[in-house]
Amino acid sequence: MKKLNLVVSAVLVLSLLAGCGSNSASNETGSGAGSNSAANDTAPIKLTWFDKNTGDAFTNPVAKAITEKTGVTVEIQQPTGNPLEKLNLMLASNDLPDVLMLDRGSDIMNKYIASGAIIPLNDLIDQYGPNIKKMYGDTLKKTRSADGKNYYLANWYGLEKYPVFGFLMRMDMLKELGVGDKVNNGEPFTAQEFEDLLVKFKEKYPTVDGKPSIPMTLNGEDMGSVQWTFKGMFGMKTYYEENGELKKDIRDPRYLDMMKFINSLYNKGLIDKEWATMKTKQYEQKIAAGNVFATANASWNVGAPNTLLKADAPEGTNKEERQLYQYKVLGPNIAADQTTYGPKSSLGWDGVTISKTNKDPVRTIKMLDYLASEEGQYLLMWGLEGKDWDMKDGKHVPRQEVLDAFTKDWNEASKTTGIRKWTWMIKNGPGSDGTPYDLIGRYKSDPTTDLAIKNLADTAYDTAPYDNLGPAGGTPEAIMEQKVGETINKYYLKMALAPTEQQVTDMYNQMMKEVEAAGLAKLEKVYNENYQARLELWK
Missing domain, CATH: 3.40.190.10 (Periplasmic binding protein-like II)
Known part of the structure; x- marks a missing residue:
């Protein structure tokens, strides 16, 4: 019996060793992971x-x-x-x-x-x-x-510290407008300097190649790029944060200032009258036609028209300069390091x-x-x-x-x-x-990207803490969020195109009444609950 027990014990030991060897092999990492593979x-x-x-x-x-x-x-x-x-x-x-x-x-x-x-x-x-x-x-x-x-x-x-949105301007025209010293030195333009450039362009070039000149055009089919560029100028982020509490960006005091600035440019004839209804293809065609000085967008969204602008450059001119390059414009009382043109999620x-x-x-x-x-x-x-x-x-x-x-x-x-x-x-x-x-x-990047990095890489900030804080789909709050979003989008265009600055203020106040009635306060409660839960989860 003792001999039998020894045999059984030996078999068990061998079995365990075989099992351990098998498990060890199956637990090894795959090829390229730095260990031997099973x-x-x-x-x-x-x-x-x-x-x-x-x-x-x-x-x-x-x-x-x-x-x-x-x-x-x-x-x-x-x-x-x-x-x-x-x-x-x-x-x-x-x-x-x-x-x-x-x-x-x-x-x-x-x-x-x-x-x-x-x-x-x-x-x-x-x-x-x-x-x-x-x-x-x-x-x-x-x-x-x-x-x-x-x-x-x-x-x-x-x-990634990489530019996203910004104000794009034709480099060759910037030089002709007398700011050649700022075309590639990384310095930002103030809001007044930017507006002055639009005015000077309009005065210097009533027409370009027989076509009416357009100081600035925008892509009405890509409202996100338009909104985020102007928000970046005024240092606004996904939410307005006050004393650790998140609020909808429209509560930010800078929001109304931003809308007044856009409206002012529009009413002074410096923004394309057709921009709000323009589709992407029309937008690209306008820029490629050569009679547009500036736009607001992500640099890669003007790649196609920039290619055409270069191709159509007159003989003997600098083709690289006949493109739109991305620049930083500072909102009133906004420092260069406060701009937020580069929203990017690290996740x-x-x-x-x-x-x-x-x-x-x-x-x-x-x-x-x-x-x-x-x-x-x-x-x-x-x-x-x-x-x-x-x-x-x-x-x-x-x-x-x-x-x-x-x-x-x-x-x-x-x-x-x-x-x-x-x-x-x-x-x-x-x-x-x-x-x-x-x-x-x-x-390997091109000159437009290189300058965008020089001008705007420092505006990048991480949106990950604020991503997807809204209510779950199918909930009453989700319906509220849809209504609030639709209301904001409707009034954004109304304020941008309003005949007077006073009407911008009146429309803003009316918008706030409507979003409050649609449940904005309840939505903001959801945002903050989700935000705090996220911060707790990340600990």
Whole structure:
């Protein structure tokens, strides 16, 4: 019996050792994570992946390299129609892909979390996500749901000091108007200086190439860009914060001053009379025609007309200067460091999630961990070493032919090389060698972008604490918020186009009465409750 017990004990010990060896292997991180992988970590596996941003097959060189590293091939599912409709349909039918990229903080994300359609990632990250922990850091704390769990990995995360909105003016015309010393020295313009430039332009150029000159035009179809640019000028943020309490931005004393300024420019004939009803295509055509001096927008939204302006530059003129460049304009009594032209969330735009029907969450998180790693980020955004880039003196150096290909045809270059085609778990900013993860968007820029960075990078601020503080969809407060928003938008245009300044004030007072009646105070209570809950969650 004693001998039998020894044999049984030996078998148990061997079994336990075998089990521990198996568990140890399965707990190892995937390829590229900095440790040895278990044999089955790169065995072929296919994941279905919902990505509203691209419908291309997972067959380009970068995709093949990902499969080689992780063993995972991806079947991309992209809707032919409205992505939101497709997501709602998948949720209702329980026909879910393995991985979904959803808008972070959106109602659809909240629906997927509440219904249990996507799984919490905390345990998976703890066991198999060393790169995720390293790269995301405190971002994981800030993207937790109310229950304290992480259901997604943020995309385009990390606060980036990069310009967003600003006032754009033709550089060649600025020089002709006598302010050549300020065209590229980083100095801001005061509100009065800006207005004076609009007046001088109108006086100096009654017509341009036989067309009536337009001192300033705006895109009526993109009211967000218009509003955020002027708010940036007056140092306004998402909410008006007073004694630690959040209030709707319309309560900010600077809001009425801002509306009076816009109205003043309009009534002095310095803003295009047609702007409020103008569509994006018309807006771009007007700028490209060459008779517009200024606009208010994000710099990338005037890329197309700027290209045409350069192409139409007369022989012997400086083509680069025949473009709209982005500048900082200071509202009255607003210091340069108080402007807020650069609202950006450090938590990004999308969230990569794993569905409850995913048959291998461990392999999935290991793949995501590799993509989140520095090696994975450079693969996604720079392509293949030795083909698209080389490591020289410890730095990533892109090959010139790759940069040239993207300059010639961005979409074709991305499709052919795979560079920047699969933008998953992307981190803003530079890697450990100082080169930006986003090769095409940040490594090599054009003169308009360079000057925008010089003029406006310091206006960036993090909107993450204020993002998505509104009421949950389907609640009475959600209906109130819709009504309040519609009322504000209606009066914004009315105030901007009012015949007199007194009418601007009267309309503002009427707007405040209507939004109060629509439930503004109750909404602000929701904002503050959600805000305090968020701050508590982030501790």
